[in-house]
Amino acid sequence: MTPSLLWRGMLAGLVGAFVAATIALIFAEPSIDAAIAFESARAAHHMAGEDVELVSRATQKTYGLYTAMLVYGAGVGGVFAILFAGMQGRVGRAGPRPLALLLGLAGFVAIGLVPALVYPPNPPAVGLHETVRLRTAACFALIAWSLLAAGLSLFLWQRLAGRLPATDRLLAAGALYALLVALAAWLLPQIDEVPAGFPASLLWRFRLAALAVQGVFWLAMADLFGRSAERLMQGRAA
Amino acid sequence: MTVTIAANAAPRPVPLPIPRPIPLAEIAPWAVFAALVAVILLYFVSTEQGAFALFKGMLVHEYVHDGRHLLGFPCH
Numbered sequence: 620m621t622p623s624l625l626w627r628g629m630l631a632g633l634v635g636a637f638v639a640a641t642i643a644l645i646f647a648e649p650s651i652d653a654a655i656a657f658e659s660a661r662a663a664h665h666m667a668g669e670d671v672e673l674v675s676r677a678t679q680k681t682y683g684l685y686t687a688m689l690v691y692g693a694g695v696g697g698v699f700a701i702l703f704a705g706m707q708g709r710v711g712r713a714g715p716r717p718l719a720l721l722l723g724l725a726g727f728v729a730i731g732l733v734p735a736l737v738y739p740p741n742p743p744a745v746g747l748h749e750t751v752r753l754r755t756a757a758c759f760a761l762i763a764w765s766l767l768a769a770g771l772s773l774f775l776w777q778r779l780a781g782r783l784p785a786t787d788r789l790l791a792a793g794a795l796y797a798l799l800v801a802l803a804a805w806l807l808p809q810i811d812e813v814p815a816g817f818p819a820s821l822l823w824r825f826r827l828a829a830l831a832v833q834g835v836f837w838l839a840m841a842d843l844f845g846r847s848a849e850r851l852m853q854g855r856a857a
Numbered sequence: 858m859t860v861t862i863a864a865n866a867a868p869r870p871v872p873l874p875i876p877r878p879i880p881l882a883e884i885a886p887w888a889v890f891a892a893l894v895a896v897i898l899l900y901f902v903s904t905e906q907g908a909f910a911l912f913k914g915m916l917v918h919e920y921v922h923d924g925r926h927l928l929g930f931p932c933h
Contacts, residue, residue, distance in 0.1 A: 687924020694898035708878030754931035755908035
């Protein structure tokens with residue numbers, strides 16, 4: 620059962636990533652191009668020599684984009700399937716499809732949305748090269764903390780079963796998650812590296828598109844996985 | 858496989874049966890495998906030739922560039 624679920628999760632991740640990459644190609648690439656144009660204009664001001672182009676823009680925004688998304692999708696889809704396998708029948712009373720969708724929603728919130736509220740995705744031209752290590756460490760620490768907080772909230776939600784009404788259980792678990800994440804946002808370093816003159820509307824459009832791409836990935840992956848897991852598990856009904 | 862009727866299925870009209878939990882001991886080795894695969898795959902999308910570099914140059918970075926930006930990882 621577990622290997623079949625794992626396989627389906629990775630496949631659902633690949634398909635979800637393909638859909639998300641297509642959304643990215645249509646809705647996000649224009650703002651990435653605009654940000655690169657801003658970067659080039661600024662670089663032309665400061666220094667004469669332009670970097671040697673290793674990978675052309677045409678490749679970056681097609682094959683490169685799809686490859687990155689597919690690799691990400693396969694990795695995330697596999698772990699998603701394992702979490703689903705462990706939670707099915709143990710957490711709540713949701714059947715395979717609702718559980719998969721709820722887990723997808725949780726994944727989007729804990730890995731995509733909430734970390735993006737603290738450290739929003741940045742287009743090219745935003746961010747100093749010297750701080751990439753600090754920013755990477757802070758970004759991963761935040762995602763890890765967010766996942767831990769989500770796990771603790773789920774644990775609290777489970778423990779409160781029968782002690783509080785269903786709505787209050789949800790509120791308590793949500794409040795714990797929000798508190799823990801707010802604490803991390805307060806402790807982690809502030810990063811303020813948007814260059815002067817970078818259009819605010821372009822920054823917003825890029826970030827919105829990035830969130831949309833991630834939302835589409837999680838939704839498509841979770842729904843596809845839920846559908847195939849439901850079929851697979853029908854024979855396993857209690 | 859024994860077939861029993863779930864206790865919580867009684868009051869609802871036609872409830873969809875909830876599958877039995879998969880034993881954790883069966884999941885564990887696959888969990889390790891999936892985690893390992895994910896760490897390797899995600900490392901190359903998110904970090905290689907950014908904060909750390911296993912390979913020289915910027916080819917991997919430049920190739921996954923747009924995806925890395927859109928997935929919210931610090932790129933450069």
